[in-house]
Amino acid sequence: MSNQEPVNTFSSRIVVLPEANIDTDQIIPARFLTTTTKAGLGKVAFNDWRYNADGSNKPHILNTIDPTEHRVLVGGNNFGCGSSREHAPWALMDYGFKAVISTEIADIFKSNCLKNGLLPIVVDKAVHDKLLANPQQRVSIDLESNSLTLEDGTVITFQIEAFARQCLLEGVDAMGWLLKRLPDIEQFEKTNGKAA
Amino acid sequence: MTAKSLFEKVWDAHVVEPEGADKPAVIYIDLHLVHEVTSPQAFSELDARGLKVRRPDRTFATLDHSIPTLRPDADGNRPYVTAQAKTQVETLEANAAKNGVRLFGYDAENRGVVHVIGPEMGLTQPGFTVVCGDSHTSTHGAFGCIAFGIGTSEVGHVLATQCLAQRKPKTMRINITGKLQPGVTGKDVALTVIATLGFSGGTGYALEYAGPVIEALDMEGRMTVCNLSIEAGARCGMIAPDQKTVEWLRGRQYVPQGAAFDEAAKGWLSLASDAGAVFDKEITIDGSAIEPMATWGTSPDQGAAIAKGVPMPQGEDDERALKYMNFTGGEKREAEKVDVVFIGSCTNGRMADLRAAAAIMKGRKVAEGVRALIVPGSEWVRVEAEKEGLHEIFLEAGAEWRLPGCSMCIAMNGDFVLPGQLAVSTSNRNFEGRQGPGSRTVLASPATAAASAIAGHVADPRQFMALEEA
Numbered sequence: 001m002s003n004q005e006p007v008n009t010f011s012s013r014i015v016v017l018p019e020a021n022i023d024t025d026q027i028i029p030a031r032f033l034t035t036t037t038k039a040g041l042g043k044v045a046f047n048d049w050r051y052n053a054d055g056s057n058k059p060h061i062l063n064t065i066d067p068t069e070h071r072v073l074v075g076g077n078n079f080g081c082g083s084s085r086e087h088a089p090w091a092l093m094d095y096g097f098k099a100v101i102s103t104e105i106a107d108i109f110k111s112n113c114l115k116n117g118l119l120p121i122v123v124d125k126a127v128h129d130k131l132l133a134n135p136q137q138r139v140s141i142d143l144e145s146n147s148l149t150l151e152d153g154t155v156i157t158f159q160i161e162a163f164a165r166q167c168l169l170e171g172v173d174a175m176g177w178l179l180k181r182l183p184d185i186e187q188f189e190k191t192n193g194k195a196a
Numbered sequence: 197m198t199a200k201s202l203f204e205k206v207w208d209a210h211v212v213e214p215e216g217a218d219k220p221a222v223i224y225i226d227l228h229l230v231h232e233v234t235s236p237q238a239f240s241e242l243d244a245r246g247l248k249v250r251r252p253d254r255t256f257a258t259l260d261h262s263i264p265t266l267r268p269d270a271d272g273n274r275p276y277v278t279a280q281a282k283t284q285v286e287t288l289e290a291n292a293a294k295n296g297v298r299l300f301g302y303d304a305e306n307r308g309v310v311h312v313i314g315p316e317m318g319l320t321q322p323g324f325t326v327v328c329g330d331s332h333t334s335t336h337g338a339f340g341c342i343a344f345g346i347g348t349s350e351v352g353h354v355l356a357t358q359c360l361a362q363r364k365p366k367t368m369r370i371n372i373t374g375k376l377q378p379g380v381t382g383k384d385v386a387l388t389v390i391a392t393l394g395f396s397g398g399t400g401y402a403l404e405y406a407g408p409v410i411e412a413l414d415m416e417g418r419m420t421v422c423n424l425s426i427e428a429g430a431r432c433g434m435i436a437p438d439q440k441t442v443e444w445l446r447g448r449q450y451v452p453q454g455a456a457f458d459e460a461a462k463g464w465l466s467l468a469s470d471a472g473a474v475f476d477k478e479i480t481i482d483g484s485a486i487e488p489m490a491t492w493g494t495s496p497d498q499g500a501a502i503a504k505g506v507p508m509p510q511g512e513d514d515e516r517a518l519k520y521m522n523f524t525g526g527e528k529r530e531a532e533k534v535d536v537v538f539i540g541s542c543t544n545g546r547m548a549d550l551r552a553a554a555a556i557m558k559g560r561k562v563a564e565g566v567r568a569l570i571v572p573g574s575e576w577v578r579v580e581a582e583k584e585g586l587h588e589i590f591l592e593a594g595a596e597w598r599l600p601g602c603s604m605c606i607a608m609n610g611d612f613v614l615p616g617q618l619a620v621s622t623s624n625r626n627f628e629g630r631q632g633p634g635s636r637t638v639l640a641s642p643a644t645a646a647a648s649a650i651a652g653h654v655a656d657p658r659q660f661m662a663l664e665e666a
Binding site for chain 1: 209212213217218219220222224226233234236237240241245251253261262277278280281283284287329330331333345346347348349350352353356357358359360361363395396399400426429431494495512513516606607608615625627628629630633
């Protein structure tokens with residue numbers, strides 16, 4: 001995104017979806033990918049978990065909570081596996097999430113989250129178990145100190161790739177960062193027989 | 197000189213700016229493939245910045261995901277699933293025209309599924325870096341490319357700069373020893389690898405597939421194996437180019453021609469991992485023990501030899517998957533009545549795949565109540581298959597023969613499996629609802645899918661092959 005809002009500290013209640021291997025087809029089914037914009041995908045986030053075929057609501061937690069009060073999604077192991085669709089983080093963010101926590105987060109999904117300011121936070125099993133055991137809890141996330149604080153006071157340090165973290169904290173634009181390197185890229189093309 | 201792996205050789209040749217503790221490497225991209233679904237927002241980003249595609253000569257677009265596989269009506273109208281799907285296709289047509297990007301559209305003889313047409317035209321060449329906004333881009337690794345899927349933001353980065361900011365992944369070599377039994381295919385190898393590694397066992401790694409089983413596979417089989425790397429969590433899977441790779445590419449449209457080809461081939465053959473190359477991880481799988489495979493659950497690692505039936509659940513994840521699939525565990529595959537068979541996709545939509553399916557279907561009929569959909573991976577595959585008469589075999593068997601596209605693999609174009617129906621599919625994902633809301637998917641090889649269409653249940657294809665030999 002071009003005008004990235006800096007991300008740093010926030011506190012919120014969590015929502016737990018404990019299933020393992022929540023894939024991008026669950027997060028946003030492929031039939032909603034014919035859009036040509038990023039807008040408004042929150043209403044189809046987890047569409048087939050939330051709605052019946054006739055469009056009526058299923059009794060799913062994502063239909064009952066207030067998204068503005070629940071900004072942190074805790075998923076089962078290996079969250080975000082599957083396709084490269086960036087529509088998955090777009091949908092989660094449009095729903096209202098600012099962070100996703102799991103014991104493992106799939107590579108492409110993680111990369112897509114970081115490009116959009118959705119924090120992908122990997123925790124160990126013990127911490128994950130604590131989150132699952134108290135699914136109503138409020139947590140605090142501080143990107144400046146890379147820390148996640150649980151309701152019981154447990155503080156965990158998480159890892160975010162250094163460059164992505166800098167982009168998020170300072171609102172650095174990754175495409176702009178690459179565009180600044182165009183002279184080097186041109187030189188590389190000449191040296192390696194790749195010029196147009 | 198330090199011994200280097202295939203991955204390291206290709207990576208090192210594309211570093212524009214090296215990686216540091218606080219910054220990723222800037223990696224040059226040789227080939228950027230684009231399709232209608234993951235590109236519109238990237239082109240919008242370029243527009244917003246007043247930029248054009250920097251290297252249209254390295255950027256190629258196709259229509260595959262949203263397009264109907266049914267023929268247009270007498271007036272030329274195509275039966276799009278929604279007006280929005282049509283708009284999406286028109287958006288790519290407009291973006292390609294505006295930026296001077298070659299689009300293999302409806303009028304092109306090479307239109308097709310992005311990972312089928314890249315190699316087919318020789319756009320994909322050994323030693324290249326290849327990206328696409330599609331997780332099955334790993335397919336091109338079969339030619340010794342570093343090929344991986346990217347999100348739409350990164351599609352924009354490549355359109356604007358021909359580069360990506362990337363951290364170097366770890367490497368894992370998967371050695372597959374021995375010799376495949378008759379009737380066992382690249383798809384069965386891939387499903388075995390995924391079942392062995394687990395659904396996230398490859399996360400963070402670039403895979404290299406090696407050993408006598410991989411060397412013996414044809415290029416189509418190698419593409420199938422690399423295609424499914426992402427289903428074990430690996431963004432990229434690759435195979436060293438050999439003489440088979442060189443001969444497969446010779447004469448294709450975009451490769452160098454004549455003496456220049458032989459010169460290029462020398463370089464390609466030097467890409468193989470050096471003896472003594474070090475990998476972060478190595479595993480070995482006994483290829484002689486691989487049998488025709490089918491999945492039984494809702495992730496691609498939940499697969500087993502067909503002959504062994506559905507396994508008993510080992511824990512909550514298995515139980516949840518079996519419940520969705522309406523299996524209990526322990527049942528024989530003959531008990532799995534099939535409603536739909538889908539043969540196609542970037543995983544198994546090539547000539548070798550259609551020939552394998554046709555060999556089983558020839559002179560037989562699709563079982564009553566089974567809908568069989570055969571979708572060639574590209575226009576070239578469609579035309580070749582029709583020249584060989586494969587379409588007649590399929591049609592006589594009672595199957596549908598469609599135009600190229602992703603079709604029922606991703607089920608966003610109007611081709612889908614109905615709620616509760618069981619589909620045997622040659623595609624790549626058996627996630628809940630992947631082939632339509634409530635659909636239940638069994639992943640298998642083209643031979644197994646064809647055998648299942650004939651038998652009406654999930655079937656080991658060797659029973660039909662044995663009949664032919666008798």
